[in-house]
Amino acid sequence: MPEAPFTGSHMLADLHGCTRLNDVEHIRNALLNTVKAAGATLLDLKIHHFGPEGGVTGVALLAESHISIHTWPERDYAAVDIFLCGATHDLDGALSRLKRDLGAVRAATRIIRRGYGCNPSD
């Protein structure tokens, strides 16, 4: 059998015009909803709040890799990455859910193939 052409898809998404980015419980729930929408298996979730009015950093460790979010509430901006390996996943569904939960007005995204069968410098 030929080698699989790549291991996974890594989406980087910059979300603009978001709301409640200093609300740590809101971000935690948004991450959990995104994992579910991705069809991924959650191993662990870590979240850190940079003070009551500050941003939030969160990472969901997945059997399929990870989803991370870093928020700048003062800019209504969140930097997200969704890295999913394996055949069964839904990158677009995950992004849609996260955009909805965060109230994003605009998303700038790119998807990069990762893995032993491809060169990310291509």
Next chain:
Amino acid sequence: MPEAPFTGSHMLADLHGCTRLNDVEHIRNALLNTVKAAGATLLDLKIHHFGPEGGVTGVALLAESHISIHTWPERDYAAVDIFLCGATHDLDGALSRLKRDLGAVRAATRIIRRGYGCNPSD
């Protein structure tokens, strides 16, 4: 003052020809060394081992964003991302340290600017 042109630098690195990728303590130490080499501030570290001969998934949460690693020992391959925000960080130093610790023969990297001042789709 003009708006900062970007928030941070996100390096994606595919490391090939690595060794000991099923050794969870080795990967934990490599992550910690990489955080130090980056000049970053560690908030938390989560690591998961997919069985004695299996791969490892690890994420270091940083005050500056995160560093993640996912390993495929059967392919001697590791997918890494190093996302550092703020003025004081050392992406190249972090990558060099990680390559050395993992014994990587080849690294394919790309760096993407993230933030409210740039569009990753450009």
